[in-house]
Amino acid sequence: MELSKRKIKILQTIIRTYLETGEPVGSRTISKDTDLNLSSATIRNEMSDLEEMGYIIQPHTSAGRIPTDKAYRLYVDTMLADKEVEVQNIKEELESKAGRIDVLLKQVARFLAINTNYATMVSGPRYKSKKVKFIQITPVDENSLLAVIVLDNNVVRNQILKIDEIIEQEDMLKLNFILNTVLNGLDVTDMNLAVIRSIKEQAGSHAKVIDAVLEMAGNALTEDDDLQIYTSGATNFLKYPELSSKSETTELLNAFEEKKIINNWLEAAEQDNGSETHDIQVYIGNETKVDTMKDCSMVTATYKIHEGVYGKIGIIGPKRMDYDKVVSTLQSLMTQLDDIFKN
Amino acid sequence: MELSKRKIKILQTIIRTYLETGEPVGSRTISKDTDLNLSSATIRNEMSDLEEMGYIIQPHTSAGRIPTDKAYRLYVDTMLADKEVEVQNIKEELESKAGRIDVLLKQVARFLAINTNYATMVSGPRYKSKKVKFIQITPVDENSLLAVIVLDNNVVRNQILKIDEIIEQEDMLKLNFILNTVLNGLDVTDMNLAVIRSIKEQAGSHAKVIDAVLEMAGNALTEDDDLQIYTSGATNFLKYPELSSKSETTELLNAFEEKKIINNWLEAAEQDNGSETHDIQVYIGNETKVDTMKDCSMVTATYKIHEGVYGKIGIIGPKRMDYDKVVSTLQSLMTQLDDIFKN
DNA sequence: GTTAGCACTCCATATTAAAGAGTGCTAACA
DNA sequence: TGTTAGCACTCTTTAATATGGAGTGCTAAC
Numbered sequence: 001m002e003l004s005k006r007k008i009k010i011l012q013t014i015i016r017t018y019l020e021t022g023e024p025v026g027s028r029t030i031s032k033d034t035d036l037n038l039s040s041a042t043i044r045n046e047m048s049d050l051e052e053m054g055y056i057i058q059p060h061t062s063a064g065r066i067p068t069d070k071a072y073r074l075y076v077d078t079m080l081a082d083k084e085v086e087v088q089n090i091k092e093e094l095e096s097k098a099g100r101i102d103v104l105l106k107q108v109a110r111f112l113a114i115n116t117n118y119a120t121m122v123s124g125p126r127y128k129s130k131k132v133k134f135i136q137i138t139p140v141d142e143n144s145l146l147a148v149i150v151l152d153n154n155v156v157r158n159q160i161l162k163i164d165e166i167i168e169q170e171d172m173l174k175l176n177f178i179l180n181t182v183l184n185g186l187d188v189t190d191m192n193l194a195v196i197r198s199i200k201e202q203a204g205s206h207a208k209v210i211d212a213v214l215e216m217a218g219n220a221l222t223e224d225d226d227l228q229i230y231t232s233g234a235t236n237f238l239k240y241p242e243l244s245s246k247s248e249t250t251e252l253l254n255a256f257e258e259k260k261i262i263n264n265w266l267e268a269a270e271q272d273n274g275s276e277t278h279d280i281q282v283y284i285g286n287e288t289k290v291d292t293m294k295d296c297s298m299v300t301a302t303y304k305i306h307e308g309v310y311g312k313i314g315i316i317g318p319k320r321m322d323y324d325k326v327v328s329t330l331q332s333l334m335t336q337l338d339d340i341f342k343n
Numbered sequence: 344m345e346l347s348k349r350k351i352k353i354l355q356t357i358i359r360t361y362l363e364t365g366e367p368v369g370s371r372t373i374s375k376d377t378d379l380n381l382s383s384a385t386i387r388n389e390m391s392d393l394e395e396m397g398y399i400i401q402p403h404t405s406a407g408r409i410p411t412d413k414a415y416r417l418y419v420d421t422m423l424a425d426k427e428v429e430v431q432n433i434k435e436e437l438e439s440k441a442g443r444i445d446v447l448l449k450q451v452a453r454f455l456a457i458n459t460n461y462a463t464m465v466s467g468p469r470y471k472s473k474k475v476k477f478i479q480i481t482p483v484d485e486n487s488l489l490a491v492i493v494l495d496n497n498v499v500r501n502q503i504l505k506i507d508e509i510i511e512q513e514d515m516l517k518l519n520f521i522l523n524t525v526l527n528g529l530d531v532t533d534m535n536l537a538v539i540r541s542i543k544e545q546a547g548s549h550a551k552v553i554d555a556v557l558e559m560a561g562n563a564l565t566e567d568d569d570l571q572i573y574t575s576g577a578t579n580f581l582k583y584p585e586l587s588s589k590s591e592t593t594e595l596l597n598a599f600e601e602k603k604i605i606n607n608w609l610e611a612a613e614q615d616n617g618s619e620t621h622d623i624q625v626y627i628g629n630e631t632k633v634d635t636m637k638d639c640s641m642v643t644a645t646y647k648i649h650e651g652v653y654g655k656i657g658i659i660g661p662k663r664m665d666y667d668k669v670v671s672t673l674q675s676l677m678t679q680l681d682d683i684f685k686n
Numbered sequence: 687g688t689t690a691g692c693a694c695t696c697c698a699t700a701t702t703a704a705a706g707a708g709t710g711c712t713a714a715c716a
Numbered sequence: 717t718g719t720t721a722g723c724a725c726t727c728t729t730t731a732a733t734a735t736g737g738a739g740t741g742c743t744a745a746c
Contacts, residue, residue, distance in 0.1 A: 026739055039689050044740065062695045062739050133483065140477045140493055148491055148501065150483055156501045158491065235596045253578045253596070369708050382720050387709065405708050405726045689746075694739105701734075708726090715720075 024064030069285040085328035091336045106230045113233025118317035124228035125311045127153045132183045157220040188221040229259040240318040367407030412628040428671035434679045449573045456576025461660035467571035468654045470496040475526045500563040531564040572602040583661040609655045
């Protein structure tokens with residue numbers, strides 16, 4: 001059987017109405033709400049066909065119909081209106097935070113959660129490989145030393161090191177020179193024993209300080225737990241009765257606490273299932289490949305700060321989420337973010 | 344009327360039983376569970392007295408009794424057994440994170456949530472006043488500059504500044520010298536126009552760079568949003584039926600998302616209502632002074648990293664929380680933390 | 687191809703009934 | 717005077733039972 005124009009229109013009405021109300025949609029409602037001028041009986045015949053084709057189902061006999069995943073997929077792929085969403089311009093507000101990526105991303109998550117009424121998560125930027133670009137130690141007061149490392153992705157780490165020896169101005173210069181010439185451009189695998197020995201040899205008496213600095217450098221380079229995830233609006237789950245069957249919601253809320261789990265979600269959402277809109281993907285129900293989310297849908301987008309430095313934004317809601325609005329909002333926000341990152 | 348030994352024993356049984364089950368406690372249960380060898384009728388008489396004295400109430404006629412806030416207060420103040428809780432020694436695990444306070448505190452929150460089954464929050468260390476202790480700019484590559492500021496509490500801030508002018512080695516030294524001599528020891532109120540002008544005058548041609556550095560310094564000094572709050576186990580609220588009346592829990596969960604709100608809770612809990620145990624405070628129901636928490640209790644403790652640098656740990660659960668365990672666990676953890684911070 | 691009509695199904699809601707838990711009171715007992 | 721058994725009473729919880737409504741599927745007529 002083929003999807004006639006009329007069937008599509010009816011399906012669309014079912015989906016839209018269900019998105020709004022969350023209740024199964026009956027034939028009479030459609031008969032009244034469309035401009036097709038058909039009686040409920042005719043609609044019933046068509047609905048019967050649609051059910052056979054797998055686009056809608058009845059939760060039980062003598063109930064209205066609700067859309068299946070297949071219907072949502074069709075809706076997202078072809079039926080989304082291309083409406084321009086008026087996203088309150090938060091660019092200015094964001095720009096003022098641009099210096100501190102973490103604060104900015106937190107803000108982004110909040111903004112999306114408030115605007116869409118769904119749960120939102122944003123993963124912090126990931127870097128491919130990390131190398132030492134610049135390293136420096138400076139005395140701060142009589143018994144502490146400030147060590148600063150800049151990585152090639154311009155991430156800066158610093159730490160105050162306590163020392164119990166006095167380092168002369170002159171030695172300090174020398175140490176800095178050695179550290180920079182030897183370590184510059186190395187990643188963590190390059191920092192082997194040979195390198196370390198070579199530094200210590202040159203450094204002479206200050207091996208202890210070198211040790212501390214190297215340890216710190218090692219941490220900065222390997223540190224994987226700097227993978228930050230910002231979430232917002234998790235309580236929005238409670239707004240949707242079909243999700244708040246308690247045990248399920250609890251699991252979702254738990255996942256939002258255990259940020260690591262969220263990262264798995266985002267990772268699972270690889271580009272295998274893109275929708276048409278440039279770099280925004282929609283996953284419906286089981287398409288998320290995550291079992292706890294089988295009753296949810298997820299919309300993700302990838303932001304890019306610059307080459308090789310990217311992160312993900314995700315919005316999670318019930319399957320009957322307002323895809324239209326979510327996609328538009330996200331799209332609009334991405335444009336604003338792009339502009340900000342260009343500077 | 345006075346609280347006889349027997350009444351106390353009965354009250355204690357009521358509280359204990361209610362803490363466990365969450366159900367109103369009837370006279371027969373008590374008659375069986377105590378070693379008083381009294382019939383339920385006698386217990387009923389005593390309970391009638393206790394009700395009159397305000398320690399217990401009936402949710403409705405012909406139901407058992409449940410403790411009032413007054414009873415909990417008495418329980419916490421006098422009836423807590425001084426049992427030593429076997430807190431799994433996480434000191435080692437924590438020690439490895441001691442370098443990064445934020446990670447450590449996050450861990451503490453998680454540990455407590457898991458061990459107590461209540462929601463936990465930990466506020467990051469607060470500092471009294473902040474002054475500039477050390478400031479430095481260094482070239483990183485041809486068009487960027489690394490600015491580092493160390494505050495008197497040893498907090499370090501850094502930022503990469505983009506520049507479009509070339510600064511000679513010599514000028515760099517001069518700028519650093521000026522910045523340090525003029526700004527050292529100043530707090531944000533001291534950095535007035537006069538100071539700024541004086542710096543710029545001395546700096547000569549590099550006013551632009553100075554501007555950027557000063558702005559950053561200003562941010563570092565005023566920044567109040569570096570107040571971090573770590574939470575864990577918020578979903579534990581859902582485990583207690585008396586809290587999960589949905590609308591109320593939602594509000595609590597919301598508060599846990601909006602970390603700023605939590606801070607207000609912690610601030611509201613000032614030392615006005617301490618219990619006997621050294622620096623651990625228990626707030627029951629309305630004692631929290633926060634309306635959304637009138638059905639909860641909160642146990643807080645103050646940790647101190649060193650003089651003037653402190654933060655708070657709080658555990659929130661239903662009024663019928665296991666005070667005994669919570670207080671002991673917290674106490675034990677505080678000891679372990681103290682040890683760690685001593686180094 | 688479309689529509690009106692009708693029997694049927696299932697859910698949601700209200701009503702009623704029954705069972706259980708617990709109290710308060712009274713009267714008897716040590 | 718304190719303790720206890722017994723009993724009537726209250727209120728909640730649970731189950732069982734109606735009742736109404738929404739919606740469908742089918743048939744027959746247009």
